[in-house]
Amino acid sequence: MTEWCAEGERLYAAALRAGRIARKDAETAPCLMEFALLHPDPDDPNWLRPVLPAVALSRQLGPLEYEITQRRRLAVELAETFQPFLALGTQVTSTSDSITVLEGGERINAALNMATAQCRTEMLTVQPSDRMSERSLLRGLERDKPLIERGVRIRTLYQHTARYNPEQLAYAARLSEGKAEYRTIDELVERLIICDEAVAFIPARDDQQVALELRHPGLIRYLIKLFEYLWDRAVPLSTGKPYEAALDGITEIQHSIAKLLVEGHVDEAIARRLGMNVRTCRAHIAKLATALGSGSRAQLGYLIAQSGILEQEG
Structure with a gap:
């Protein structure tokens, strides 16, 4: 129309x-x-x-009033249909209503929009680093800006690689101004969003097309404790510390790579866990090998273990 x-x-x-x-x-x-x-x-x-305006208005209101009448009739019919089951439902003890499966990007975004619209105190988010498209950036701004305007505190965790992601840096710059805080840490596994200690969202599938909406108080308390644990160990986005070399000539991100190498992870797995591409990961491995004087991949693992750099970490 x-x-x-x-x-x-x-x-x-x-x-x-x-x-x-x-x-x-x-x-x-x-x-x-x-x-x-x-x-x-x-x-x-x-x-x-x-x-005449009165005639035109009547013509426009007629279909709307008819639709409203039909929807009210449907609401009454649904209420009558479910009435016999309501009493039975109170006899069932279950936590299934505190975990909702959301399938499809449209439904996930609708649930997120509703939760953030109702958020009044604080929103906590964990965002593993990836390239933010212009569309997702604008969608995030549309969702988060009203939160800040009504005084909601936002704390977001990225991976260290976000420091080289212009889209994420631009997003943080648009929303900071003291009302939103951003920190980075070496390794984050999955996304997490928590609103007002009341509702949390986590992915249920790697393709991000299925998510879980959690409203169980015990689960939310656990996730908040996990967030605070990571937050205390993270570095404010405004500092350059994660990529500065320590006294041993090895950066914090290279310490993280060394730890994963000793655990036996291949380059692709390390890159995925640290939120960087494989080429960048291998460049860091090469610098790590040079710093430790390693001539081969097998020797590098041995030298990492012998150097004691993992004991110095944290």
């Missing part, structure tokens, strides 16, 4: 004052005919005459 337009308002008012309007003038405002505000002049096809 065509939306009401400012040009339509002007022309309809002019037609009411003059009693008619030239057909060619009305072509600039399709909403006039869409809302049936004009009808052909029976005496001259080049002119249109205005429909």
